[in-house]
Amino acid sequence: MINPNFSKLVFGRAIGNAGDSIYMIAMNWFILKLTDSALWIGIMNAAIVLPGILLFLFGSTIDKHSKRRLLVAVEFSQLVVVVLLIVALLAHVKLAGVYVILVFIAALFGSLAYPIQDALVPLIVKKDELVQAQEYMSIAYKGTDYVFNALSGFLIGLLSVLGILIADAVTFVVTVLTFNRIKVHEPHHRPAETSEPYFQQVLVGFKIISKNRLLGLLTFSSAVLNFFFGGLNTYVVLFGRHFGGSIYYGILESMSAVGTLVGMTLLYRSLKRLSVRVAYLIGNLGCTIFMFLTVVAFNQFWAFAVVYLGSFIFLGLTQVYETPMIQASVAADQLGKVMTSFYTLVSITLPLGSIAFAYLADRFDLRLFLFLFGVFDAVVFLLFALSRSFRRVDDLQL
Incomplete structure (x- = not known):
C-alpha cells in the first residue's frame, strides 16, 4: 500500500x-x-x-x-x-x-x-x-x-x-x-467571504468542466456510458432469458464483475510501463472490439460469455485512469465542486438509460443494443484518439 x-x-x-x-x-x-x-x-x-x-x-x-x-x-x-x-x-x-x-x-x-x-x-x-x-x-x-x-x-x-x-x-x-x-495536512484557513449567490457557487464545478476540454470529454463519455449501462441492467436479464434462464443471467453478472476487477488489477499492472494515454486508448479500443464480438457470438452462450467478459476487462482498465486524470487537472480548492458536478452529470443518465431501453426492449432485436453499445465505444475511442487535449494528458505526470 x-x-x-x-x-x-x-x-x-x-x-x-x-x-x-x-x-x-x-x-x-x-x-x-x-x-x-x-x-x-x-x-x-x-x-x-x-x-x-x-x-x-x-x-x-x-x-x-x-x-x-x-x-x-x-x-x-x-x-x-x-x-x-x-x-x-x-x-x-x-x-x-x-x-x-x-x-x-x-x-x-x-x-x-x-x-x-x-x-x-x-x-x-x-x-x-x-x-x-x-x-x-x-x-x-x-x-x-x-x-x-x-x-x-x-x-x-x-x-x-x-x-x-x-x-x-x-x-x-x-x-x-x-x-x-x-x-493529513489540510490548510487551516477560514474560507473567504463571498457575495456570490449560493446557486452560482454550486454551478462553478459545471463551468470548470465545460471550459476544460479534457474534463468535458471525460464527463461526456462517462455520462453516455452510464446511459448504456442503464440499458444493460435491463438487457442482461433478457440475455439470460434468451440463453435459457436465471443461471445464465447470474453467470453474465459474474462475468461483468470479474472482468472489471481483472481489468483494474491484472491488466492495469501489465500495462503500467505504458503512458496513461496509450493505456487508456488500449482500454477503449478493447471495449469496442469485444462489444462488437458479442453481436457475432450471440447464438452461442459460452462464446458470448467469454467476449462479454473481455469487454469488461478493458472497461476496468479505463476506469483506473479516469478519476486521477480529473484530480490532476483541477486545483485542490476546486476539486470538491468538480467531482460533485461530475458525479451529478454521470448519475442522471443511468436511470434515463434504464427507462429508455426498457421501453425499447420489446421493439428491436437484442443484438441491436449490443451493436449500438459497440458503436458508442468506437466513437469514444476516436474522440480520445483525435483529441488535442488528451494528447497532452501525459504532461499531467500521473
Whole structure:
C-alpha cells in the first residue's frame, strides 16, 4: 500500500462498502415483504439512486472544510440512519414511506463519501501515485460491492434483515474509527467571504468542466456510458432469458464483475510501463472490439460469455485512469465542486438509460443494443484518439 494513511482510507472504504452492499439489497427485500408491491421496490431504488443527482449542491462545502472531518461526519451520519432503521424494525413500523425516507437520507450521505474521498486522496498521496491509488480505491469500491452483492441473498437468509442492519451498523462504527485515525495536512484557513449567490457557487464545478476540454470529454463519455449501462441492467436479464434462464443471467453478472476487477488489477499492472494515454486508448479500443464480438457470438452462450467478459476487462482498465486524470487537472480548492458536478452529470443518465431501453426492449432485436453499445465505444475511442487535449494528458505526470 502507498502509505499508512492511504491504507486506512482503503480499509475503511472496503468495510463501509461491504455493509452498504448488503443492507441496500436487504432493504429492497424487506420493502417487498412489507408491501408486496413492485411499485414500492421502484420507489426504494429511486431513493437509492436520486441522491447522486444532488451531489453538486455540496461541492462548495467540500472545498471549504476539512475533507477528513467531512468523511467521518458522513459515515457517522449513515450510522445514525441505520440505527433509526433498526429502531423502526424493532418497533414494527409498517409505513413503507418511513423506510424509503431513511434509506434516501442514508444514500445521500453515502453518495457524498465518494467526492469527499476523491478530493482527499491528492492530499494523502503524491501526484505520480494517483493512478496506483485509484487502483486500490476501485478494488475497495467495486470488489466489496461485487462480493457482498453475490453473498447478499445467503446472508439475508442467515441473519434476517434486522441482523443485516445490525452488522451494517458495526461496519460503520469500524469505518468511522478508521477514518478518524487518518492524519493529513489540510490548510487551516477560514474560507473567504463571498457575495456570490449560493446557486452560482454550486454551478462553478459545471463551468470548470465545460471550459476544460479534457474534463468535458471525460464527463461526456462517462455520462453516455452510464446511459448504456442503464440499458444493460435491463438487457442482461433478457440475455439470460434468451440463453435459457436465471443461471445464465447470474453467470453474465459474474462475468461483468470479474472482468472489471481483472481489468483494474491484472491488466492495469501489465500495462503500467505504458503512458496513461496509450493505456487508456488500449482500454477503449478493447471495449469496442469485444462489444462488437458479442453481436457475432450471440447464438452461442459460452462464446458470448467469454467476449462479454473481455469487454469488461478493458472497461476496468479505463476506469483506473479516469478519476486521477480529473484530480490532476483541477486545483485542490476546486476539486470538491468538480467531482460533485461530475458525479451529478454521470448519475442522471443511468436511470434515463434504464427507462429508455426498457421501453425499447420489446421493439428491436437484442443484438441491436449490443451493436449500438459497440458503436458508442468506437466513437469514444476516436474522440480520445483525435483529441488535442488528451494528447497532452501525459504532461499531467500521473
